[in-house]
Amino acid sequence: MKKVEIAVIGSGIGGAMIASLNQKKDLILFEKDKNLGGCASTFKRFGEFFNTGATTFVGYEENHVIKKIFDEVGLKPELIESHVAIRTIQNKKIVDRVENFEEFLSNLNSVYYHENNRIFWKTIKEIDEKFWKLKKIYFSKYSFKAYAKTALFIVELFKEFGFLLFKTADGYINEVLPNISKEYKAFIDSQLLITLQTTSKDLSLLALSLGLSYPFHKVYYSNGGMGKIVEDLLKEVNVSNKEEIISIERFEDKYKIISTKDEYLASKVILNSTIFESSKLFLDEDIKKYYEKFSFNDQSAFVVYLKLNSKENFLHHYQIILKENIPNCISNSFFVSFSDINDEKLSHNGYSITISTHSKAIFWEGLTKEEYENKKEETKDFIINEFLKNFDFVKKEEITVSFAATSKTFNRYINRTNCGGKAITLKNILELPSCNTPFKNLYNVGDTIFAGQGWPGVAIGADILNKML
CATH class of the missing domain: 3.50.50.60 (FAD/NAD(P)-binding domain)
Known part of the structure; x- marks a missing residue:
């Protein structure tokens, strides 16, 4: 032994x-x-490399814990900045989430105008900034010392945010953005699904702020795949x-x-x-x-992997918001990640694309083998068709590789069926x-x-x- x-x-x-x-x-x-790397790994199939799930890297900046950890272990990751963190497309309307607040607000108002947009998003951004400046972030249990340090963190939270801590996300949205349109609300909730695996109905204002504010930070693409960061660590x-x-x-x-x-x-x-x-x-x-x-948190992911032989230039990240839910899924949106055009590993024979949406793990567990394969194919084909509708300059024959993964696939390789905690x-x-x-x-x-x-x-x-x- x-x-x-x-x-x-x-x-x-x-x-x-x-x-x-x-x-x-x-x-x-x-x-x-x-x-x-688990959900943040990069794998090879059909002779090509793909990111398993996670594709955005955020938090590598001064005074943030990721930069602190990486500096301590002596790692300088090979990153490419995504100047547009994510481009959302809904009914052909485009909003770019960019770091510059005024640029984002101008773009937002042209698509989802509300007289209180500045108040809402400025508050969201300020709450996020205040959180990452906290000095005593801590949470643990099971000993006097642990509870004491946790209590100090809660005191610091209350001192900084006061009664804002007790506001719900939906309550704040309804208060500051009254009569918000269905489309605009879908725009907000689709981004929360990416970052927090849930929508505003289940969140506090603090969680809402942290979930929506990541594009106000520097967002990066990991050259060589997300798994490269883990391998280097x-x-x-x-x-x-x-x-x-x-x-x-x-x-x-x-x-x-x-x-x-x-x-x-x-x-x-x-x-x-x-x-x-x-x-x-x-x-x-x-x-x-x-x-x-x-x-058990039943929320999981359905992921489509594509290889696209195209000469077009793409951003790193897009989110497509549809009118109705995707078949066999619990979301009406999907997140599209393109490999960087200059990534010699992932873009060797065209773009490596990861498309992800949300589904329930238990749904895929309860199917017969034939039902499972049929529904998996149905969901994959639907997502690919919607992808082609929203990137109408892409030809179907330019897709040289396509396959999909469910919660059962993830369990086989990385020993987990869900994505994220509660x-x-x-x-x-x-x-x-x-x-x-x-x-x-x-x-x-x-x-x-x-x-x-x-x-x-x-x-x-x-x-x-x-x-x-």
């Missing part, structure tokens, strides 16, 4: 960051798949990929880990698995029960999982743990956990 100080299970964004921060320690990172880390963890059991004051290749005895275990699916790893009943109390609301904030657990030296990191979605949210969790270690 091999002994190790820290075992990190999973190479997603959180696992990669916490492993890189502790790479000089006696540490091993396990990854089931051959590709590193883990360059000096002891990584064992294609090694799946079968079981974990407490053994005296340590953890006995059995994998598909070997047995290990770890002093500390960090799980980058989803919080509500971690129970299946453990043999100890009390640990299993702890993880089972977190309810959105943070005033109702559930005390029930949120933290990076630490009631069990000594057992920790969690990733997008189902406070503080939430995307690189910035996961980085906050990784930074808090690193302080615990």
Whole structure:
């Protein structure tokens, strides 16, 4: 049995960051798949490279936690700035989300005019700016010290935002943008689905602000694919990929880990698995029960991958908003990511395109094999047809490769069926999982743990956990 100080299970964004921060320690990172990065990995199929899911990189700027972590581990990622963070297209109407506020507002007013647009979006932007200037961002449980530091963060939040903390997103929208059009509301909610995996009806004003404001920051494309950032983070880390963890059991004051290749005895275990699916790893009943109390978040993704042999110039990111929901999905929009035209790896034989939308994991689980294949093909064909309608200068024959992935596909490769955790609301904030657990030296990191979605949210969790270690 091999002994190790820290075992990190999973190479997603959180696992990669916490492993890189502790790479000089006696540490091993396990990854089931051959590709590193989980939902942020880059994979090869049909001789071409594609981004699995995550395609936007934001938060790499001074005084932000991602820049702090990357500087600490000595990583300067190879990034290309997206001068338009995302172009939304709805009924042929175009709004570009750009960093410059006045430019964005002018564009917005030409499409979704409201007399209070400046008030609404300026408040959203200011709340986001204030949040990222907070000095005591922290959330953990299960010890006096943890609760005390969490309390200090809550005090700082209240001091900065006051009663705005208790406003709901929908309440604020209805208050400041009365009689908002159905189209305009769809524009807002479609962006929230990208960043927070839910719409305004489930969010606080603070969450709404953080979710809508990412285009006011610098947004980047990762040259060589999103997985390149993860691979670079883990360059000096002891990584064992294609090694799946079968079981974990407490053994005296340590953890006995059995994998598909070997047995290990770890002093500390960090799980980058989803919080509500971690129970299946453990043999100890009390640990299993702890993880089972977190309810499953059924929201997942349906992703279409394309190779497009076109000479046209494209932005990195688009969102297409339709009138009706996509078949077998829960969204009326899809997010389109193009590889950069100068990316020698992903754009070698034309653009590599990732198109994603939202569906329910349980829907795909409940189908027969024939039903599954038919509905998967139906959804893929619908999305491709709508893609071609909105990029009418693209010819269907220019698509040289096309295939799709459901929650079942993701489970086969990266051991998860969902995307993201539950959105943070005033109702559930005390029930949120933290990076630490009631069990000594057992920790969690990733997008189902406070503080939430995307690189910035996961980085906050990784930074808090690193302080615990």
